[in-house]
Amino acid sequence: MEKTVEKTVEKTVEKILALLRSNSRITQKEIMSETRLSRRGVEWNLKELKKAGRIRRIGSDRSGNWEMLE
Numbered sequence: 178m179e180k181t182v183e184k185t186v187e188k189t190v191e192k193i194l195a196l197l198r199s200n201s202r203i204t205q206k207e208i209m210s211e212t213r214l215s216r217r218g219v220e221w222n223l224k225e226l227k228k229a230g231r232i233r234r235i236g237s238d239r240s241g242n243w244e245m246l247e
Contacts, residue, residue, distance in 0.1 A: 201243045231247050232245060
């Protein structure tokens with residue numbers, strides 16, 4: 178069971194990273210729609226990616242964009 182959860186999280190992270198690569202100005206709402214995650218799920222994943230040093234937000238929440246750090 179644990180491996181399944183790990184793989185699901187990994188797939189979700191890869192999907193979010195692919196979305197950010199294709200559109201650095203993507204909104205959380207758009208990520209929610211593409212990944213079928215809740216708002217909290219998207220927020221948690223983005224927070225974890227930032228903490229891991231894989232992404233960074235440039236500019237404001239409204240008019241900023243995402244930068245890939247990998």
